[in-house]
Amino acid sequence: MKNLWSKEDLANFENSEVFVELEKRVLANILRADILSKKISNANLEGMAEGAAKATEAVKDLGDEIGKVKNLMNSAEDGSAEEESDEDHAEDALEDEIVSDLRSMAKLAVEKGDFKLAYKIERTIDEILETEVPCE
Numbered sequence: 001m002k003n004l005w006s007k008e009d010l011a012n013f014e015n016s017e018v019f020v021e022l023e024k025r026v027l028a029n030i031l032r033a034d035i036l037s038k039k040i041s042n043a044n045l046e047g048m049a050e051g052a053a054k055a056t057e058a059v060k061d062l063g064d065e066i067g068k069v070k071n072l073m074n075s076a077e078d079g080s081a082e083e084e085s086d087e088d089h090a091e092d093a094l095e096d097e098i099v100s101d102l103r104s105m106a107k108l109a110v111e112k113g114d115f116k117l118a119y120k121i122e123r124t125i126d127e128i129l130e131t132e133v134p135c136e
Helices: 007-013 018-076 081-111 115-128
Strands: none
Touching: 007 018, 081 115
16 A cells, blocks of 8 residues: 655654554554453353353253142142042132232222222232123
8 A cells, every 4th residue: 555644744653752652552452452352252152151051950940840730730630539629628718818918908009099009909809709890
Protein backbone atom coordinates (compact mmCIF):
# COMPACT_ATOMS: atom_id res chain seq x y z
CA MET A 1 0.00 0.00 0.00
CA LYS A 2 1.26 3.40 -0.89
CA ASN A 3 2.20 5.57 2.07
CA LEU A 4 -0.23 8.49 2.28
CA TRP A 5 1.93 10.51 4.68
CA SER A 6 4.57 12.94 3.62
CA LYS A 7 8.17 12.26 4.67
CA GLU A 8 8.09 15.10 7.20
CA ASP A 9 4.83 13.86 8.79
CA LEU A 10 6.09 10.30 8.96
CA ALA A 11 9.36 11.43 10.52
CA ASN A 12 7.48 13.56 13.06
CA PHE A 13 5.19 10.63 13.93
CA GLU A 14 8.04 8.17 14.41
CA ASN A 15 10.09 10.62 16.52
CA SER A 16 7.16 11.84 18.64
CA GLU A 17 7.04 10.36 22.14
CA VAL A 18 3.31 11.09 22.35
CA PHE A 19 2.48 9.15 19.20
CA VAL A 20 4.79 6.28 20.12
CA GLU A 21 3.16 6.02 23.55
CA LEU A 22 -0.30 6.24 21.95
CA GLU A 23 0.59 3.43 19.56
CA LYS A 24 1.85 1.26 22.46
CA ARG A 25 -1.33 1.84 24.44
CA VAL A 26 -3.60 1.12 21.47
CA LEU A 27 -1.76 -2.15 20.78
CA ALA A 28 -1.87 -3.09 24.49
CA ASN A 29 -5.62 -2.40 24.60
CA ILE A 30 -6.20 -4.50 21.49
CA LEU A 31 -4.25 -7.35 23.10
CA ARG A 32 -6.27 -7.04 26.34
CA ALA A 33 -9.53 -6.96 24.41
CA ASP A 34 -8.51 -10.15 22.60
CA ILE A 35 -7.63 -11.87 25.89
CA LEU A 36 -10.93 -10.78 27.46
CA SER A 37 -12.83 -11.99 24.43
CA LYS A 38 -11.21 -15.43 24.73
CA LYS A 39 -11.93 -15.56 28.48
CA ILE A 40 -15.57 -14.64 27.93
CA SER A 41 -15.88 -17.26 25.24
CA ASN A 42 -14.37 -19.92 27.51
CA ALA A 43 -16.57 -18.82 30.44
CA ASN A 44 -19.66 -19.08 28.25
CA LEU A 45 -18.69 -22.57 27.15
CA GLU A 46 -17.98 -23.62 30.75
CA GLY A 47 -21.28 -22.10 31.88
CA MET A 48 -23.15 -23.94 29.16
CA ALA A 49 -21.44 -27.22 30.10
CA GLU A 50 -22.26 -26.63 33.77
CA GLY A 51 -25.87 -25.80 32.91
CA ALA A 52 -26.15 -28.93 30.79
CA ALA A 53 -24.79 -31.03 33.66
CA LYS A 54 -27.32 -29.51 36.06
CA ALA A 55 -30.14 -30.09 33.59
CA THR A 56 -29.05 -33.70 33.12
CA GLU A 57 -29.02 -34.22 36.87
CA ALA A 58 -32.47 -32.64 37.18
CA VAL A 59 -33.82 -34.92 34.45
CA LYS A 60 -32.38 -37.96 36.25
CA ASP A 61 -33.98 -36.83 39.51
CA LEU A 62 -37.27 -36.27 37.71
CA GLY A 63 -37.03 -39.77 36.21
CA ASP A 64 -36.49 -41.21 39.69
CA GLU A 65 -39.50 -39.31 41.03
CA ILE A 66 -41.66 -40.48 38.12
CA GLY A 67 -40.58 -44.05 38.85
CA LYS A 68 -41.59 -43.62 42.49
CA VAL A 69 -44.98 -42.23 41.47
CA LYS A 70 -45.52 -45.14 39.07
CA ASN A 71 -44.66 -47.59 41.84
CA LEU A 72 -47.09 -45.87 44.19
CA MET A 73 -49.81 -45.93 41.52
CA ASN A 74 -49.22 -49.61 40.84
CA SER A 75 -49.31 -50.46 44.52
CA ALA A 76 -52.48 -48.39 44.94
CA GLU A 77 -54.12 -50.27 42.06
CA ASP A 78 -53.08 -53.59 43.60
CA GLY A 79 -54.47 -52.61 47.02
CA SER A 80 -57.84 -53.72 48.30
CA ALA A 81 -61.05 -51.70 48.10
CA GLU A 82 -60.78 -50.95 51.82
CA GLU A 83 -57.43 -49.26 51.34
CA GLU A 84 -58.89 -47.23 48.50
CA SER A 85 -61.75 -46.01 50.67
CA ASP A 86 -59.25 -44.98 53.37
CA GLU A 87 -57.28 -43.09 50.74
CA ASP A 88 -60.47 -41.44 49.50
CA HIS A 89 -61.28 -40.29 53.02
CA ALA A 90 -57.75 -38.93 53.45
CA GLU A 91 -58.00 -37.11 50.10
CA ASP A 92 -61.39 -35.66 51.04
CA ALA A 93 -60.03 -34.46 54.38
CA LEU A 94 -57.05 -32.88 52.64
CA GLU A 95 -59.33 -31.25 50.05
CA ASP A 96 -61.54 -29.86 52.80
CA GLU A 97 -58.51 -28.46 54.62
CA ILE A 98 -57.19 -26.81 51.45
CA VAL A 99 -60.59 -25.31 50.61
CA SER A 100 -60.91 -24.02 54.17
CA ASP A 101 -57.48 -22.36 53.97
CA LEU A 102 -58.33 -20.84 50.60
CA ARG A 103 -61.61 -19.46 51.92
CA SER A 104 -59.81 -17.80 54.83
CA MET A 105 -57.29 -16.30 52.37
CA ALA A 106 -60.14 -15.00 50.21
CA LYS A 107 -61.76 -13.44 53.27
CA LEU A 108 -58.49 -11.70 54.18
CA ALA A 109 -58.11 -10.47 50.60
CA VAL A 110 -61.61 -8.95 50.68
CA GLU A 111 -60.89 -7.32 54.05
CA LYS A 112 -57.73 -5.75 52.60
CA GLY A 113 -59.60 -4.61 49.50
CA ASP A 114 -57.77 -6.88 47.03
CA PHE A 115 -60.85 -8.06 45.17
CA LYS A 116 -58.88 -9.30 42.18
CA LEU A 117 -56.97 -11.73 44.39
CA ALA A 118 -60.15 -12.76 46.17
CA TYR A 119 -61.77 -13.52 42.80
CA LYS A 120 -58.80 -15.66 41.76
CA ILE A 121 -58.94 -17.57 45.03
CA GLU A 122 -62.68 -18.17 44.63
CA ARG A 123 -62.10 -19.47 41.09
CA THR A 124 -59.46 -21.82 42.46
CA ILE A 125 -61.90 -23.09 45.09
CA ASP A 126 -64.50 -23.65 42.36
CA GLU A 127 -61.99 -25.62 40.31
CA ILE A 128 -61.07 -27.77 43.30
CA LEU A 129 -64.69 -28.45 44.10
CA GLU A 130 -65.54 -28.76 40.38
CA THR A 131 -68.64 -26.67 40.68
CA GLU A 132 -70.26 -24.76 37.85
CA VAL A 133 -70.34 -21.00 38.26
CA PRO A 134 -73.57 -19.63 36.77
CA CYS A 135 -73.15 -16.84 34.25
CA GLU A 136 -75.41 -13.89 34.86
